[in-house]
Amino acid sequence: MAEQIYDAIIIGSGAGGGMATHQLANAGLKVALIEAGDFYDPADEAQRTQLRNPWESPRRGASTRLRPFGDYNSCIGGWELDGEPYTQKDDTEFMWWRGRMLGGRTNHWGRISLRFGPLDFKRKDIDGLGDNWPIGYEDIKPYYDKVDKLIGVFGSNEGLYNDPDGYFLPAPKPRLHELYYIDGARKLNVPVIPARKSILTKRINNDRGVCFYCGQCSRACGIHADFSSSTVLIYPALNGGQVDLLTNSMVREITTDNEGQATGIRYIDKRNRQEYELKGRTVVVAASACSTARILLNSKSAQHENGLGNNSDHVGRYLHDSTGASRAAFLPELMDREIYNEDGVGGMHVYTPWWLEGEQLDFTRGYHLEIGGGMGMPSYGFGFAVNQYNQYLDERVGGYGNQLRDDIRRFYGARLSIACRGESVPQYTNRCELDPTVVDEWGIPVLRFDYQWTQHEINQARHMQDTMEELLQASGGIVLGSKPGADQNYGLTKPGEIIHEVGTTRMGTDPRTSVTNEFGQLHDASNVFVADAGAFVSQADKNPTWTILALAWRTSDYIVDQMKQRNI
């Protein structure tokens, strides 16, 4: 029997790998999709967490090691995986989230789907820091358009230059606490617009359902009314018969021939711990920025002594994550409110895009504001510090007995919170590299992180804190807790904590300072492509998923074209 040779081996089933699978399979290529975790379908009763009541779990939705965002969160993975450690250099405190399931981290993300704007591809032209992308907005716009229509995203066309319009579905109406925020923001001349999220407020085809407003996108949707790579891209591709899906398969390395071209992969089947080889004409790496870097660095050969694609010593460098800071307030006007179902879509219905472009500030790069609050479903943690707001009403905090029931109702939903997500400045010295001494349980060398924020991010966090305090107060809120100061980096999150890692295999025109070309094709091996956020040159003050999807589509088109031309 002749050995199967795939047209494309795709490593990783998240946003990038899912899109590459969908597009390459649709183009008629024979595809092997490799996923380190298990198969997952939220419509499968044995895996469903959506619409479960808290008492269906003995811990009522509290977090676990495998589900750090709560035990009804659909994403299996986390900051610490048994048998798969990572290490830190010096006083680095990088946090690395890995998903281990079909669809990867698209199972738990907030569905916030923001196009990068024209300025986001050319930041060096503006502030002289980092680098420009080799492409501009005009190159990626057609792909954003196609992603909007294929996957579906609600939002509104606002004509904002750096927050471009799109093919949007209509937005859900704001909730009550969001109306308070809108009024507060306007007092301060801070813009507020409908959120942009890949949740179907309206039907886009007959295969997927329309949102029924349970507010539980983080539990994955049984009617596929929100975007996960698995439900929206991979299942349709599997139905086409062009895709072999290999789950529980941990890639050790990409194999290469005497010319340095990829021949396939070696991987471990986690169930029997045996090692296997797979042959392919092309390899698409979409394992997430850091895992992709790790696989490339571990793919050493005579032709690629520093790891595949790493002649430039740039694999793993320019790793950067979004910045973050958050604050919450007690909203006295929402005390003793009428209770009705305001679950809405998962997360916010309104947000504030960056609004100070071009202003003189003591940091460069912007951030956006995500709004939270409302009458959510009680889950583990509900009722903690039950009447802490009494301190603002000159009433006593604490106590016991049936008056606590009154406190619960009185303060239910009387809260407004803001989370900021910002752009950091990419640094050559911020990186992940192989730890020379540590391997995981499969014997694969692990990553060591070396990452420090710069003064830009710290000053940005200080600005975030001032902004959040002003906005919460203007909205009628009493800001909770104390404002973090310089000793706490102004509440700046740890690198990796926002789970927007990008930049480890950045694209560029110069093979000495970049890993791939503008199509994600390795400079050093023309049949290996990166289709995840590793290829980003800079992060933007936007969430990365929509750009991962658009770039992965663009890369897929390029692969098909190059195959037709017999260049690969």
Added chain:
Amino acid sequence: MAMNRRETLKSLFLAPLAGTVIVSTGCGSTVSNNSSRITWTRLPTEYSYGRTEIEKLNDQRLFAETYFREHELLTIAVLCDIILPNEHPNGGALDAGLPDFVEFMVKDRSQYKLQVRGGISWLDSFTIDSYGANFLNISEQQRLSVCDQIAYPDNDSAELQAGISFFSLMRNLTLTGYYTTEIGFRDLGYVGNTPNVWDGVPDAVLRRHGKSYEADWLSKCIDQSTRDIVAEWDDDMNLTT
């Protein structure tokens, strides 16, 4: 998963058990005047909520583990009952099975183990000093008097801080455990977690809060009568359906 209370009650005597060590205080008053039973709804020990095999095994391991001694479990039950008494139309902490929930959470979150065990020991030591008997063996009135001292974080008495921390933890666990049950949902009036069509804040609520939806904003929002019509756009990004 409705609880069948007739079949699932745990009932234990509050009186000192044979072999229970009561510290002699010299005044000889170690015998409880309280020999009534304390009874609570048992919670299931088997759950089905979309777990992986690893997670199922972890839950089974937790349920199989015995951590608390009976004295500790009884003390937890009495505290839960003080925090949310059963004498209420919607039912209280014991009706909601709180001792079982607290026991599970303490095993699940091992940082709680020492806090709860140490807290109970602190409480017994404190009541032995004050009343000559541990917490379970003093009168109800005496128990409430102790709670009055440790239930309020603004009490800055240094010697009470450990007790205040413990009581705050017990209050947190009791309230969170209660409001994440069916009877807690009823008590709160929670009406979500069900398929529906969100079409904005009810008009009466908007009026009460002096808020309204602007026409311009509404023009960007979904007309729910069109939600099932497949979206189409013109080339200028305008939705046409």
